[in-house]
Amino acid sequence: MSTATLTDQPRTLVDHPAPSLLQLVRVELRKSADTRAGRWLLIVIGLAVLGVVAISVFVEDAPKTFTDHFGITQLPISILLPVLGILLVTSEWSQRTAMTTFTLVPRRSRVLVAKVLAATVLAVLGVVVAALASVLATALTPVFSDAERDWGISAALVGQVLVVQVVTVLAGVAFGMLLLSSPLAIVLYFVLPTVFNIVVNLIAALDWVRDWLDLSTTSMPLFQDGLDGQGWAQFGTSVGLWVVLPMVIGWLRIQRSEVA
Amino acid sequence: MITIEHLTKRYGAQVAVSDVSFSCAPGTVTGFLGPNGAGKSTTMRALVGLAEPSSGTATVGGRRYRDLPNAGRSVGVLLDAGAQHSGRTGREVLTLTSQVLGVERHRVDEALERVGLAGRPAGKRVGKYSLGMRQRLGLATALIGDPQVLVLDEPANGLDPEGIFWMRGLLRDFADRGGTVLLSSHLLHEVEAVADQLVVIAGGRIVAQGSKNELLAGTGGTLVRGPDRALLAKALEAAGIGVSAGPDDALVADAEALAVGQAVAAAGVVLTELRAAGGAGLEDLFRSLTGSSHEVQEVQA
Numbered sequence: 209m210s211t212a213t214l215t216d217q218p219r220t221l222v223d224h225p226a227p228s229l230l231q232l233v234r235v236e237l238r239k240s241a242d243t244r245a246g247r248w249l250l251i252v253i254g255l256a257v258l259g260v261v262a263i264s265v266f267v268e269d270a271p272k273t274f275t276d277h278f279g280i281t282q283l284p285i286s287i288l289l290p291v292l293g294i295l296l297v298t299s300e301w302s303q304r305t306a307m308t309t310f311t312l313v314p315r316r317s318r319v320l321v322a323k324v325l326a327a328t329v330l331a332v333l334g335v336v337v338a339a340l341a342s343v344l345a346t347a348l349t350p351v352f353s354d355a356e357r358d359w360g361i362s363a364a365l366v367g368q369v370l371v372v373q374v375v376t377v378l379a380g381v382a383f384g385m386l387l388l389s390s391p392l393a394i395v396l397y398f399v400l401p402t403v404f405n406i407v408v409n410l411i412a413a414l415d416w417v418r419d420w421l422d423l424s425t426t427s428m429p430l431f432q433d434g435l436d437g438q439g440w441a442q443f444g445t446s447v448g449l450w451v452v453l454p455m456v457i458g459w460l461r462i463q464r465s466e467v468a
Numbered sequence: 469m470i471t472i473e474h475l476t477k478r479y480g481a482q483v484a485v486s487d488v489s490f491s492c493a494p495g496t497v498t499g500f501l502g503p504n505g506a507g508k509s510t511t512m513r514a515l516v517g518l519a520e521p522s523s524g525t526a527t528v529g530g531r532r533y534r535d536l537p538n539a540g541r542s543v544g545v546l547l548d549a550g551a552q553h554s555g556r557t558g559r560e561v562l563t564l565t566s567q568v569l570g571v572e573r574h575r576v577d578e579a580l581e582r583v584g585l586a587g588r589p590a591g592k593r594v595g596k597y598s599l600g601m602r603q604r605l606g607l608a609t610a611l612i613g614d615p616q617v618l619v620l621d622e623p624a625n626g627l628d629p630e631g632i633f634w635m636r637g638l639l640r641d642f643a644d645r646g647g648t649v650l651l652s653s654h655l656l657h658e659v660e661a662v663a664d665q666l667v668v669i670a671g672g673r674i675v676a677q678g679s680k681n682e683l684l685a686g687t688g689g690t691l692v693r694g695p696d697r698a699l700l701a702k703a704l705e706a707a708g709i710g711v712s713a714g715p716d717d718a719l720v721a722d723a724e725a726l727a728v729g730q731a732v733a734a735a736g737v738v739l740t741e742l743r744a745a746g747g748a749g750l751e752d753l754f755r756s757l758t759g760s761s762h763e764v765q766e767v768q769a
Contacts, residue, residue, distance in 0.1 A: 221528065221536070221616060222542070222616065223536075223538075224570070224613075225537060225570070226538050227568050231570060234567060235564055235567045238567070239564065242556060242560050242564075243553060243556060245555065299553065303555075304550060305551055306551075307518065307548055308552065308609065310517070311545045312539065313539070314534040314539050466513070466519045467518045467519075468518075
């Protein structure tokens with residue numbers, strides 16, 4: 209029995225300060241790693257990054273500069289991290305914890321903002337992990353091949369990669385918010401853009417759709433140095449379709465819907 | 469502390485809760501009774517902002533739940549013991565809650581201790597918990613912020629008799645220290661022992677409310693039992709006391725126990741039982757108010 213909590217209650221409601229956004233973001237980050245699913249996903253992402261690094265170190269004709277390593281290690285992160293973003297939202301519904309979460313923090317938009325920020329932090333961490341793995345790969349390059357160490361990288365490229373990874377994870381969060389179901393969101397997250405990509409690539413008349421609305425097409429140039437204004441505009445419109453639109457619809461629905 | 473005024477909740481054409489009004493004062497336990505599907509959960513969900521009322525208001529301390537700055541530290545809520553991630557341990561669930569509420573870490577262990585989940589159960593995944601353990605974890609979640617108000621939906625579900633006894637003590641203690649408790653149940657005897665006030669809901673409408681004693685008084689009478697039922701009835705009627713059939717082979721006499729005893733003694737009839745018909749009376753009241761007794765007895769899995 210605790211004695212600390214056995215205090216007599218005042219007769220009027222005592223106000224306590226609201227949880228800060230930082231507190232809520234910390235909680236969301238913890239939630240993404242404190243279950244078996246979340247932990248394994250993080251471990252798999254780490255292993256995949258190491259695997260990619262190993263390939264680029266040991267395969268002879270693979271390009272070997274730091275920039276090359278940094279580019280290729282983004283791949284497993286951009287594929288797997290959005291799943292963590294999806295689960296960050298959908299697990300609240302599939303595990304029914306939304307009820308507990310929203311009774312503790314009844315201002316639902318605060319929880320959603322915290323989830324978006326937590327996903328952003330995860331994306332940045334992902335890029336940091338990729339950078340560390342690339343450092344390792346670059347350091348080992350002369351040991352396993354004839355190539356020299358080349359540490360050169362442009363700040364613009366790092367910035368662009370960060371933007372792509374954040375947007376990719378947020379696309380996962382947006383799909384999660386829109387669909388509120390883990391299997392549905394994960395399947396549609398991978399299937400819809402792929403089908404879209406195939407269709408717009410097959411039909412010549414849809415070239416402009418591909419160039420302006422297909423996220424995988426518009427984000428490709430961001431992995432190369434020096435994106436121009438039109439490139440950003442094209443990237444922006446596709447982000448509007450695949451991230452902003454589903455997130456806004458999902459957000460409004462979560463705020464208004466009844467939580468069971 | 470809790471005030472619900474003219475609360476109505478419609479789902480399309482269906483009315484789940486209709487014009488419900490009641491209030492809960494500090495220092496009291498309010499039992500919210502009704503069969504499954506009567507509107508208890510809907511009312512409580514509207515109270516804590518999970519459902520938006522179609523009309524009417526529900527407030528805690530004069531404010532909407534949503535407007536409380538740190539709701540979990542003012543109001544402890546347990547609406548569904550199943551609403552926890554099955555992959556987290558009991559301790560992890562409480563740690564997350566403590567971080568949201570901004571309470572010290574040691575409260576986690578205190579809360580686990582308080583609900584009897586300290587030690588090995590704390591480290592087990594919630595997926596491996598029995599329903600009773602989940603209820604205890606839910607109570608710990610509700611209590612960890614040291615709130616002044618508790619809102620509990622069917623907290624006794626899945627608890628064994630010992631657990632129910634323990635929970636009653638906990639709630640009584642909470643109220644005696646000035647806290648406000650609203651707890652629902654579809655089983656009268658679960659709340660009868662602890663509640664000061666009863667609110668009975670059926671078909672989305674309040675059908676009775678008042679202090680437990682008030683509600684009991686309305687159905688008073690004295691229960692009498694003896695080896696010869698006919699002789700007993702005759703003796704009472706001879707003394708001018710109205711008699712009706714009680715549970716089993718007992719009779720319910722429309723008089724105080726003293727008058728009944730005197731009448732029976734005067735007739736020289738043997739008694740085996742003589743007491744206020746209260747408990748059973750409330751049960752009858754509950755059954756009559758809420759329709760078929762079958763529904764009332766049914767235990768939700």
